[in-house]
Amino acid sequence: MCILVRYRLLSSSLVLLTLLLASTMGCIQSISCKPRIRRENIVVYEVSASIDQCPTVIEENSPIVLRYKTPYFRASAGIVMPPVPRNETWVVGWIQACTQMEFYNTYGDIGMSSWELPELREGRVKAISDSDGVSYPWYGNTTETVTLTGPTSKPSHLTVSMNDNFYPSVTWxxxxSNSNTPMLSHITRDQSFITWLVAINSVTKERIVLQTVRWRMRVDIAVDPDMPLGSRASLVGRPHQEQPYILNYQEPIPPNxxxxxxxxxxxxxxxxxxRGAPLVVIPPK
Incomplete structure (x- = not known):
């Protein structure tokens, strides 16, 4: 009798185990059969990155500030995305970060003003977002990104593009000082960026880096404050910018x-x- 009970218990256990395994295998098969977007399923073509071949333009229209406008950095790419599964949304576009910045405005032998990124300057972070301040993590949300919401039944052909330049004002x-006397004698700027082409799953936050671009913008302006307005400043150094590098490998995106x-x-x-201690003129926001 004990043997029979044990046999029935064993048989029941085997049936339960068989059903459990079958159910598990069914789940595994279901998962494996579900279409999934992977890097190897995404086609990237016609990637371009360039800086306009024109010099920085200096504007001396104001008695208060000098302005300069650099050439534009431009990037664009064509992408073919595979069909997007139901209940998934993917955004494809450009993310940009600043990795290095030196921005000095010299006022003779009095001193200099300096735009700085403290965390970057002190080495606490490797990069800082260069988003428009609204569309994080994206550089912008017009031509810079495209959103695909599933289900889509066929591949989608996309184009995303972006541009960037400097157009600041520097006080004479x-x-x-409370004085309006022109003292500005030199402007030096050297800034580096990484720009990524990325696909992000809006639900799971999965990120696929598709392309990485490195670029740099430099400005070197000599100023004679004793000259009349309109003829004080001139470009020195190289007239054109070094062209961007489209990397043949993908760099990871730092959290910042x-x-x-x-x-x-x-x-x-x-x-x-x-002489003397540095002073904060405009604090971070």
Whole structure:
């Protein structure tokens, strides 16, 4: 009797185990059969990255500030995305981060003002987001991104593009002075960026880096403050920018490149006198 009971219990256990295995295998087969977007299923073509072959333009229209406008960095790419499964949304576009910045405005032998990114300057982070401040992590949300919401039954052909340049104002006079006397004598700027073409699953936050571009913008302007307005400033050094590099490998995206703050909000304007302690002129936002 005991043997029979044990046999029946064993038989029941075997049936239960068989059903459990069958159910599990069914789940595995179901998962494996579900279409999934992977890097090898995404086609990227006609990737371009360039900086306009024209010099930086200096504007001396204001008695208060000098302005300069650099040539544009431009990037674009064509992408073919595979069909997007039901209940999935993918965004494809450009993410950009600043990796290095030197921005000095010299005022003779008095001192200099300096736009700085403290965390980057001190090596606490590798990059800072260069988003528009609204569309994190994306550089922008017009031509810079395309959104695909599943289900889609066939491949989607997309084009995404972006551009960037500098167009700042620099005071002729010392920024912490009440005087309007022109003292600006030199402007130096050297800034580096990484720009990624990325596909992101909006639900799972999975990221697929499709392309990586590195580029750099440099500005070198000599100023004679004793000259009349309109003829004080001139470009020195190379007239054209070094062209961007489209890498043949993909660099990972640092966490600080994906969220707040962006470079505009994180930067601080310092006054660094030739003698004395530095002073914060404009704090970070």
């Amino acid at each position: 006079a010392v920024p912490i 490149a994906l969220g707040r703050p962006n470079a505009n909000d994180a930067q601080v304007l310092m006054w660094r006198p030739r």
